[in-house]
Amino acid sequence: MKLSINQLRALEAVVRTGSFSAAAKELGISQPSVSNHLLALEKHYCAQLIHRNGRLAEPTELCSEVLSRIRSVLAMTREVEQILEGRKQLQTGTIRLGYSTYQFALPVISKFMEQYPDVNIEARAMASHDLMPLLQDGNFDVAFISAKSPPPEVNAFEMRIEQMVAVVGKEHPLAQFEMLQWKQLADLPLIQREKSSETRRVFEANAIKAGISLKTVLALGSWGSIVTSVQSGMGVGIAMAGEVTELDNLVAIPIDDNELTVSHFLICLPEMQHIASIQAIFDIASQ
Known part of the structure; x- marks a missing residue:
């Protein structure tokens, strides 16, 4: 028996979906077909690849060891199929991304x-720290994340470095200041991103270094929600300077802390960086 693409697809789908039935539905084949693919692999190589626990299916240590390579093979296979079907690279296909x-x-x-x-x-x-596990699990091809430094296990391009700012309405008392001190933010009602946001993580870490106690009254998952809340006078927003535009009708005020910066990266897994669509989006980001 030779290793087949259909067997690899079945194995990867079972790991990602967590069940044989879900994998079968995604692949458009019967559940017995998925089981037969897996059993043939395990029998031929005399190794267990999947732990079967009732309806749950989990990868063994051996399976986890080869999983990233399997996904790389499948990605290249998809690319070959796209080229053959579209006659020209990047005339067909899909790129999955998170930001x-x-x-x-x-x-x-x-x-x-x-x-x-x-x-x-x-x-x-979604938040940067929520994107990483999904990228590693094969749910995304690339991701745009904010971080002080890129995770060591990814291929990364630094797009920009952003200063963090306080954001207020134009009539807010703080709007008259060109720069804020940490002590001016102490005990103010703050509107921040969710806890898994890198912006919030960096801001709170620097506040601790400055010996400042923060009072976060709202944790929101979208910039639009933060803008509306700040405009309504519900508190002082915390953001990256590049997030604030003229259309927001807000004032962004720098904070006197040279370390209060965060970078924005485009990332992918190293084994995926040679895929044509991923190379293309990295080329565009670098321009």
């Missing part, structure tokens, strides 16, 4: 769409 800050990600995505209009884009917005 934490739409102001930084959407210009790159828009340019990609202009250059490769026939490539489908599946995009989801």
Whole structure:
């Protein structure tokens, strides 16, 4: 028996979905077919690849060891299929991406769409620390994240470095200041991102270094929600300077702390960086 692409697809789908039935539904084949693919692999190599616990299916240590390579093979296989079906690279296919800050990600995505209009884009917005596990699990091909430094296990391009700012309405008493001191933020009602946001993590870590106690009254998952809350006078927003635009009708005030910065990266897994669509979006980001 030789290793087949269908066997690898079945194994990867079972690991990602957590069940044989879900994998079968995704692949468009019967559950016995999925089971037969897995059993053939395990029998031939005399090794257990999946722990079967009732309806749950979990990868063994051996399976986890080869999983990233399997996903790389499947990605290359998809690319070959796309080239053959579309006759030309990037005339067909899909790129799946996640982003934490739409102001930084959407210009790159828009340019990609202009250059490769026939490539489908599946995009989801969420906090940076929530994106990483999904990238590692194969749910995303690339991700736009904010971080002080990129995770060591990814291929990363630094798009920009952002200063963190306090954001208030134009009539707020703080709006008259060109720069704020940490002590001016102590005990103010703050509106921040969710706890898994890198912006919030960096801000709170620097506040601790400055010996400042913070009072976060709202934790929101979208920039639009933060803007509306600040405009309504519910508190002082915390953001990256590049998030704030003229359309928001807010005042962004720097904080007197040279370490209060965060970078924005485009990342992918190392084994995926040679995929044509991923190379293309990295090329656009670097421009």
